[in-house]
Amino acid sequence: xxxxxxxxxxxxxxxxxxxxxxxxxxxxxxxxxxxxxxxxxxxxxxxxxxxxxxxxxxxxxxxxxxxxxxxxxxxxxxxxxxxxxxxxxxxxxxxxxxxxxxxxxxxxxxxxxxxxxxxxxxxxxxxxxxxxxxxxxxxxxxxxxxxxxxxxxxxxxxxxxxxxxxxxxxxxxxxxxxxxxxxxxxxxxxxxxxxxxxxxxxxxx
Amino acid sequence: xxxxxxxxxxxxxxxxxxxxxxxxxxxxxxxxxxxxxxxxxxxxxxxxxxxxxxxxxxxxxxxxxxxxxxxxxxxxxxxxxxxxxxxxxxxxxxxxxxxxxxxxxxxxxxxxxxxxxxxxxxxxxxxxxxxxxxxxxxxxxxxxxxxxxxxxxxxxxxxxxxxxxxxxxxxxxxxxxxxxxxxxxxxxxxxxxxxxx
Numbered sequence: 001x002x003x004x005x006x007x008x009x010x011x012x013x014x015x016x017x018x019x020x021x022x023x024x025x026x027x028x029x030x031x032x033x034x035x036x037x038x039x040x041x042x043x044x045x046x047x048x049x050x051x052x053x054x055x056x057x058x059x060x061x062x063x064x065x066x067x068x069x070x071x072x073x074x075x076x077x078x079x080x081x082x083x084x085x086x087x088x089x090x091x092x093x094x095x096x097x098x099x100x101x102x103x104x105x106x107x108x109x110x111x112x113x114x115x116x117x118x119x120x121x122x123x124x125x126x127x128x129x130x131x132x133x134x135x136x137x138x139x140x141x142x143x144x145x146x147x148x149x150x151x152x153x154x155x156x157x158x159x160x161x162x163x164x165x166x167x168x169x170x171x172x173x174x175x176x177x178x179x180x181x182x183x184x185x186x187x188x189x190x191x192x193x194x195x196x197x198x199x200x201x202x203x204x205x
Numbered sequence: 206x207x208x209x210x211x212x213x214x215x216x217x218x219x220x221x222x223x224x225x226x227x228x229x230x231x232x233x234x235x236x237x238x239x240x241x242x243x244x245x246x247x248x249x250x251x252x253x254x255x256x257x258x259x260x261x262x263x264x265x266x267x268x269x270x271x272x273x274x275x276x277x278x279x280x281x282x283x284x285x286x287x288x289x290x291x292x293x294x295x296x297x298x299x300x301x302x303x304x305x306x307x308x309x310x311x312x313x314x315x316x317x318x319x320x321x322x323x324x325x326x327x328x329x330x331x332x333x334x335x336x337x338x339x340x341x342x343x344x345x346x347x348x349x350x351x352x353x354x355x356x357x358x359x360x361x362x363x364x365x366x367x368x369x370x371x372x373x374x375x376x377x378x379x380x381x382x383x384x385x386x387x388x389x390x391x392x393x394x395x396x397x398x399x400x401x402x
Contacts, residue, residue, distance in 0.1 A: 018286055074380040077384060082390055082391050082394065085395045086390065089398030155396055168376040
């Protein structure tokens with residue numbers, strides 16, 4: 001036992017401490033959620049990752065930003081959520097937007113092609129392209145949101161998940177600095193583009 | 206008994222300990238002051254705007270942050286006292302969302318503003334949300350003690366966040382702050398959609 005007490009100061013037990021803390025952490029039980037109210041924050045957080053078309057396009061935004069470098073690397077992920085939210089607002093307001101699913105598919109094609117070909121348009125054009133497609137993604141999400149949910153927490157989770165997908169794209173895109181990484185990125189762009197054609201086929205058929 | 210057996214026993218004992226179920230999060234059980242603190246921390250609209258106001262102050266440097274750290278909680282508290290005196294609960298969802306969405310846009314765009322203007326914006330936000338908090342507290346029979354809890358929580362959050370942002374030197378870190386601002390703005394825009402629905 002004395003050995004055990006002495007061992008309290010050693011690194012192994014210190015590493016165990018966070019695990020013990022997690023085990024002890026009280027689990028909050030929200031016992032009075034209204035009937036019909038969906039999960040709020042967690043629901044919003046999981047919604048953008050529930051569709052591969054959205055995920056690929058959002059990751060491609062980050063990849064393209066990484067290819068373009070500063071300041072596009074942060075302007076694209078700033079523009080996308082704001083314009084996506086605008087599209088979501090249109091959807092929630094029941095304002096129609098034609099060809100939403102096709103627009104989402106084309107976004108994967110275009111963004112994938114930009115990454116694949118390492119296209120470097122002027123910054124304003126890159127932002128415009130991303131912002132344009134973001135409206136379609138937002139509109140689709142907006143019309144898919146169900147009434148009765150905790151709107152603000154849902155929106156917060158939704159936006160954070162979108163931003164984290166961009167961040168994942170940027171993090172992966174940083175391999176662009178290496179020759180092999182550049183080739184891998186171009187392959188990734190091609191895969192996103194091909195997936196976009198598949199989504200487009202499904203959207204129009 | 207070996208040390209390994211002691212560790213396993215201790216771990217097993219911890220695992221089977223009952224977890225606390227917090228069914229009424231707004232009631233801290235520690236009195237109205239702590240209820241006020243929880244009220245702020247569990248009010249997403251208040252927290253989002255508070256974060257945006259303090260991020261904006263931090264981006265504009267130490268002077269803007271010092272002013273904001275003073276102005277924001279003071280206006281929040283004083284407007285809250287006025288709200289406590291209101292005969293009915295105020296509900297201004299559009300204005301509430303607009304206030305944090307605008308602050309989010311400003312953080313994202315990061316225009317060069319005088320320190321006084323940053324503090325003024327924070328003060329306006331604090332006054333609006335203090336008034337809303339005060340009238341809400343009055344409606345449930347809570348008093349100035351809860352409001353004091355809210356204002357002090359505002360002060361602590363404002364102090365910590367703005368001080369942290371002021372110290373950020375790396376470009377990517379300041380850009381991350383601006384991205385966070387764009388997220389706040391995006392949430393605001395989506396909220397307009399929800400309110401239109």
